[in-house]
Amino acid sequence: MPQPSKDIAMNLHFETPLMESRPLSVLAGRSIWLKLDALQLPGSFKIRGIGHACAVYQSQGAQRFVSSSGGNAGLAVAYAGRRLGVPVTVVVPETTTERAKELLRLEGAEVVVHGSSWQEANQFAQTLLGPTDAFLHPFDDPLLWHGHATMIDEVAQANLKPDAVVLSVGGGGLLSGVVEGLQRNQWHDVPVLAVETEGAASFHAAVQAGYTVELERISSVATSLGAKRVCEQALRCAHEHPIQSLVVSDHSSLAACERFLADHRILVEPACGAALSVVYDQAPVLASYSKVLVIVCGGATATIDQIRTWAGQLDKS
Structure with missing residues (x-):
């Protein structure tokens, strides 16, 4: 790898x-x-692991990062994407606070609101993935x-x-x-x-x-x-x-x-x-x-x- x-x-x-x-x-x-x-x-x-993963995925050719977290993981992806010059889309559930969405947008991320739970947001995020996108899971990735x-x-x-x-x-x-x-x-x-x-x-x-x-x-x-x-x-x-x-x-x-x-x-x-x-x-x-x-x-x-x-x-x- x-x-x-x-x-x-x-x-x-x-x-x-x-x-x-x-x-x-x-x-x-x-x-x-x-x-x-x-x-x-x-x-x-979160930026420790997510930053490492984003850098690896970029080295493999990823041109966009997609995440499904309105919390710390999403913010880490948005931050990493901004620093690496890679666009970021974060899918968040309807329960996500306005402050969290504001912080995501401050990092330059596109914020998509979908579903009543993280599980629903995560499922929708998977449908957005194209061949040059990388998905950043909040916690389940070596x-x-x-x-x-x-x-x-x-x-x-x-x-x-x-x-x-x-x-x-x-x-x-x-x-x-x-x-x-x-x-x-x-x-x-x-x-x-x-x-x-x-x-x-x-x-x-x-x-x-x-x-x-x-x-x-x-x-x-x-x-x-x-x-x-x-x-x-x-x-x-x-x-x-x-x-x-x-x-x-x-x-x-x-x-x-x-x-x-x-x-x-x-x-x-x-x-x-x-x-x-x-x-x-x-x-x-x-x-x-x-x-x-x-x-x-x-x-x-x-x-x-x-x-x-x-x-x-x-x-x-």
Whole structure:
């Protein structure tokens, strides 16, 4: 498979800060390290894998990128397309926020609204593909996992080997990439704490069943975790690497977003708040580890007003 030049691939994402959080370390009574991928220019870790995939597809002759995500993946495709000089079409469901559509258009993407769910938008996106188009899946593509793994490469290069990694799981792309990164750095003994919110826990359901299952619906406010079925690779990772599946509440996730903003002046969306809530709520699972790495995956479409609105709605329910 042709590979993009290293310069092009690396220019689409940058090495993000790795820092020990004093507020979280004091709270948790152990060393909490943060990989701050929320600082990537499109707003999330997604640009690592999607940028890599876009560069590969361009090197294979792709003349347009097509995506089916109104969230972080779509924004990463739009950003990569603009940087690489390739037109981008993003199909989003009717539930996509105006802010998300505005951000996509700001990157120069054509935005097509279709269907009431990501699944319907994704099916329609497939019908748009021509012979010189490349489809960018939000999470289920080995090129994405390979790109996401670079965040663990950066941690290894900093000579920080954690006792455990905490991350959020949606479709399973981040989980698959982090496990690839751990294994290619010979960190087979570093467990992953994979966190989802109630109402969006497709990975937890797959682990329990032993095979991927489709949720009837997504009822969590953490819509970036809203894949009804996790990718098969995520379940394979659970068989090949020590992974513990955790499920937290929307309330905990939203509260973690507020607290993280106060502690570190960085706003993340509820999907990222799910991972942070494990530390903020001092989950018993952390007792076994003295040095914990949290992947702060980010999120560009949430605002603090929206987070507070969701929290207020939960309080009333």
